[in-house]
Amino acid sequence: xxxxxxxxxxxxxxxxxxxxxxxxxxxxxxxxxxxxxxxxxxxxxxxxxxxxxxxxxxxxxxxxxxxxxxxxxxxxxxxxxxxxxxxxxxxxxxxxxxxxxxxxxxxxxxxxxxxxxxxxxxxxxxxxxxxxxxxxxxxxxxxxxxxxxxxxxxxxxxxxxxxxxxxxxxxxxxxxxxxxxxxxxxxxxxxxxxxxxxxxxxxxxxxxxxxxxxxxxxxxxxxxxxxxxxxxxxxxxxxxxxxxxxxxxxxxxxxx
Numbered sequence: 001x002x003x004x005x006x007x008x009x010x011x012x013x014x015x016x017x018x019x020x021x022x023x024x025x026x027x028x029x030x031x032x033x034x035x036x037x038x039x040x041x042x043x044x045x046x047x048x049x050x051x052x053x054x055x056x057x058x059x060x061x062x063x064x065x066x067x068x069x070x071x072x073x074x075x076x077x078x079x080x081x082x083x084x085x086x087x088x089x090x091x092x093x094x095x096x097x098x099x100x101x102x103x104x105x106x107x108x109x110x111x112x113x114x115x116x117x118x119x120x121x122x123x124x125x126x127x128x129x130x131x132x133x134x135x136x137x138x139x140x141x142x143x144x145x146x147x148x149x150x151x152x153x154x155x156x157x158x159x160x161x162x163x164x165x166x167x168x169x170x171x172x173x174x175x176x177x178x179x180x181x182x183x184x185x186x187x188x189x190x191x192x193x194x195x196x197x198x199x200x201x202x203x204x205x206x207x208x209x210x211x212x213x214x215x216x217x218x219x220x221x222x223x224x225x226x227x228x229x230x231x232x233x234x235x236x237x238x239x240x241x242x243x244x245x246x247x248x249x250x251x252x253x254x255x256x
Contacts, residue, residue, distance in 0.1 A: 018157030036245025
């Protein structure tokens with residue numbers, strides 16, 4: 001089965017892809033394209049899957065760059081592959097020979113591109129990172145190496161949607177206390193003191209507030225489509241022992 005990836009014209013001309021779980025070598029709960037080395041999947045399968053991504057993105061061996069994601073607001077500039085993955089949740093570069101990658105399984109994978117200045121970025125934005133400012137931190141780092149905020153285009157890839165993301169009162173209050181306007185991204189849940197949280201809507205709001213007007217969500221819900229996407233929340237509800245990780249990648253060179 002060939003690899004499958006979701007793309008957006010908004011990120012043209014940069015080569016990129018929000019890869020689905022199709023086309024990989026893993027099996028069982030990890031089938032098929034599990035790219036998470038932090039999972040309990042067989043190491044060989046994960047490495048083979050990542051190699052397939054490297055080839056599909058026309059990257060040299062070792063040029064697929066990733067980080068140790070920790071749900072933070074830390075963004076880093078990268079100019080060469082890391083010897084050891086640093087703890088962070090976003091990376092940016094102006095180097096055409098690197099592919100920036102992010103792993104997710106319900107959180108937002110967010111890809112950034114400034115086509116006028118040749119700068120790209122990739123962020124892992126769960127609820128905590130988004131609330132704490134990971135999207136704004138990514139934009140700031142892009143500006144430091146030559147990007148212009150008004151030229152940046154941003155796409156949120158497949159992530160959990162509002163209808164599948166029910167949370168409790170404490171969760172709602174944390175957002176409301178931080179910014180009362182964030183209440184607009186919550187709807188009534190199935191029970192009293194339960195709410196449905198619109199993560200991609202909140203992400204788009206934060207991007208626009210930061211001055212990025214060309215931004216969009218692909219509209220894909222990871223929870224609702226088990227054939228195409230891994231989902232941490234779905235695996236929890238189904239009492240599975242672990243879950244696979246999706247990979248999203250962007251590079252400066254256009255597709256060949």
